[in-house]
Amino acid sequence: MRMTAGYGRRGLIMAGLTALIMALGACTQHAADEHVRGGVQASVHDLDRHITSYVSAPKPRRVVDFETREPPGSIVVSNSERALYLVLEEDKAYRYGVGVGRQGFSWTGRNRVSMKREWPDWRPPAAMRRRQPDLPVHMPGGPANPLGARALYIGSTLYRIHGSNEPHTIGQAVSSGCIRMTNADVRHLYDRVRVGARVVVRN
Known part of the structure; x- marks a missing residue:
């Protein structure tokens, strides 16, 4: 009985860990998808913000x-x-x-x-x-x-x-x-x- 109970506890722990990993995985995937979608929309903004060649022309406008x-x-x-x-x-x-x-x-x-x-x-x-x-x-x-x-x-x-x-x-x-x-x-x-x-x- 103890072995069965122990196995049951381990099973519950493993099931809990599996559920947690799956939940985290789902959140991570969702976040990644959001990041990808947001990245496409924000790419112009990000490039504009980080570009290093915004320097003055020899004759500034x-x-x-x-x-x-x-x-x-x-x-x-x-x-x-x-x-x-x-x-x-x-x-x-x-x-x-x-x-x-x-x-x-x-x-x-x-x-x-x-x-x-x-x-x-x-x-x-x-x-x-x-x-x-x-x-x-x-x-x-x-x-x-x-x-x-x-x-x-x-x-x-x-x-x-x-x-x-x-x-x-x-x-x-x-x-x-x-x-x-x-x-x-x-x-x-x-x-x-x-x-x-x-x-x-x-x-």
Whole structure:
């Protein structure tokens, strides 16, 4: 009887431990699921909060006098000045320092912002991969991604106005045609530009 009673007590203890482990396991799984779901929703916020490349451009953004026929909300890029202007009311504009296309890759023209993305993925065009075979076919968004914290896509072209994980290149002609900004500046621009806004790139 004692052995049966002892076995019964051990059985109860084991059953209790098993139930506790299962309960903890269920809580842990639920918490993990919540964390995963929350992580997806909060990933942009977390990346923005922890990014280390939010540094000032060689010429920090500022409001300047800027006469243009383009309506407020338009973007005007000057390749020669290495500057991007966001047109404001009353002949004013935000002026940002940017990096532009290197020799043979710079361009001019008019288009519109067709899409906006936070921490965008990067898929190098086939022509770029032929020039640089070590490039990946796809790179997910994040601090190591060359497109940086934000991207504004220009029409149906391959060009973008985007952030950069190489802020030291701002003010230079180094890209394959895209317009580079510091991550801090591209966030500032992104929040003020709507899809459909005009984009004018000039010499």
